Amino acid sequence: MLSIDQPNLEEFIRVIVRKKPQIQTQNMNEVQVVINQRDNSIQVNNNSNETSEASTFYFDTIFDEKSTQQQIYDNAVSPLVNSLFQDINSTIWAFGQTRSGKSQTLFGNKCDEQNQGIVYRAIDQIFSQIKHLSDTKEEQKEINEEYKVYVSVYTLYREQLEDMLVDQRKDLRIRQNLDQIYIENLTKIQISNQQEFQDVLQNGIKKNLINITYRSLLQSKEYFFIEVSILKTNKILGIEQMSYLKIVEFQGCERSKKPLNQTQFSENSQINKGLTHFCQVISALTDEKSTHVPYRDSKITRIMQDALGGNSRGLMICNLNTQLEYHEILYNLRVASRVQQVRNHIFFNKKQSTDL
Numbered sequence: 001m002l003s004i005d006q007p008n009l010e011e012f013i014r015v016i017v018r019k020k021p022q023i024q025t026q027n028m029n030e031v032q033v034v035i036n037q038r039d040n041s042i043q044v045n046n047n048s049n050e051t052s053e054a055s056t057f058y059f060d061t062i063f064d065e066k067s068t069q070q071q072i073y074d075n076a077v078s079p080l081v082n083s084l085f086q087d088i089n090s091t092i093w094a095f096g097q098t099r100s101g102k103s104q105t106l107f108g109n110k111c112d113e114q115n116q117g118i119v120y121r122a123i124d125q126i127f128s129q130i131k132h133l134s135d136t137k138e139e140q141k142e143i144n145e146e147y148k149v150y151v152s153v154y155t156l157y158r159e160q161l162e163d164m165l166v167d168q169r170k171d172l173r174i175r176q177n178l179d180q181i182y183i184e185n186l187t188k189i190q191i192s193n194q195q196e197f198q199d200v201l202q203n204g205i206k207k208n209l210i211n212i213t214y215r216s217l218l219q220s221k222e223y224f225f226i227e228v229s230i231l232k233t234n235k236i237l238g239i240e241q242m243s244y245l246k247i248v249e250f251q252g253c254e255r256s257k258k259p260l261n262q263t264q265f266s267e268n269s270q271i272n273k274g275l276t277h278f279c280q281v282i283s284a285l286t287d288e289k290s291t292h293v294p295y296r297d298s299k300i301t302r303i304m305q306d307a308l309g310g311n312s313r314g315l316m317i318c319n320l321n322t323q324l325e326y327h328e329i330l331y332n333l334r335v336a337s338r339v340q341q342v343r344n345h346i347f348f349n350k351k352q353s354t355d356l
């Protein structure tokens with residue numbers, strides 16, 4: 001195996017906040033949230049209109065309710081897709097309460113160009129970039145590099161990690177090599193355009209759950225993952241490099257004061273458990289005195305380990321639904337605020353000889 005040492009880059013996880021537009025409903029109060037785009041601050045006012053210092057937060061970028069899918073994509077996601085072609089991994093996760101706009105941001109409406117979410121836009125950008133690279137190389141008569149794109153779809157529910165692209169689902173194992181975390185025996189399907197990507201997504205879901213809609217599938221899982229890998233092969237040198245873009249949808253979680261039935265209670269505690277482990281990892285990573293990061297306490301933190309202090313660029317999209325309770329909004333912003341203090345240590349993915 002040929003391995004070339006590359007310089008390290010250190011960068012913080014980037015956190016952006018997106019406020020969902022208000023939807024007119026009866027008996028629904030909206031918590032007042034003031035976004036100041038000049039200093040990228042967001043102030044949350046409680047019902048008595050008192051604002052304490054703790055309720056003002058600062059983020060990299062804050063998108064108000066008028067923001068478009070295109071703006072989110074261009075600002076936050078496009079640079080990460082570009083870095084895949086520089087052999088750097090990226091992980092994006094949508095976080096927020098129930099009905100805060102996570103699916104809208106990630107998926108939107110695939111049939112409406114303006115409303116398409118970041119997942120479909122990323123696939124378009126990957127294929128247009130590959131075309132651009134091969135056209136440029138062709139003009140220069142040096143077509144040494146070949147790109148192949150693969151997709152995996154998996155879910156995590158009650159600590160059960162399942163491959164959505166196989167008939168027989170079983171709990172998958174998370175493994176670690178020197179550089180990164182990977183899932184053993186995870187199906188990777190090669191795709192060569194947007195349509196093939198959508199077919200894989202749709203067929204994978206149909207294969208596993210008959211008569212269930214895509215939306216209800218997403219709603220029934222705690223975490224939904226789409227992983228797109230790009231394999232670059234230099235045919236002359238016989239060297240290949242693999243980079244990935246991992247996109248994760250967190251299940252919405254409310255620390256509800258309302259009474260829950262047994263199933264809701266059990267689901268909610270499970271989600272809260274995952275979230276608690278996620279927050280414990282974030283706390284350990286941002287506490288200088290901490291000597292241990294408890295990645296192994298839950299599968300979500302293990303799968304996301306590369307993006308939480310490891311070798312992947314990280315983007316958290318914190319979706320905000322202001323039609324929920326004040327303490328819920330505050331809780332989400334506090335988590336988001338802490339996440340942006342986590343540093344990742346990025347290095348370019350290793351080159352390997354193709355004749356392994």
Ligand SMILES: Nc1ncnc2c1ncn2[C@@H]1O[C@H](COP(=O)(O)OP(=O)(O)OP(=O)(O)O)[C@@H](O)[C@H]1O
Nearest residue numbers: 020021097098099100101102103104105219251252
């Ligand atoms: N930016 C937006 N513009 C217009 N409508 C939006 C926007 N964001 C969300 N919505 C609408 O709000 C509703 C809830 O959004 P969505 O389903 O994306 O939330 P979610 O966070 O994925 O919810 P859940 O946690 O239940 O999966 C949907 O009807 C969606 O169309």
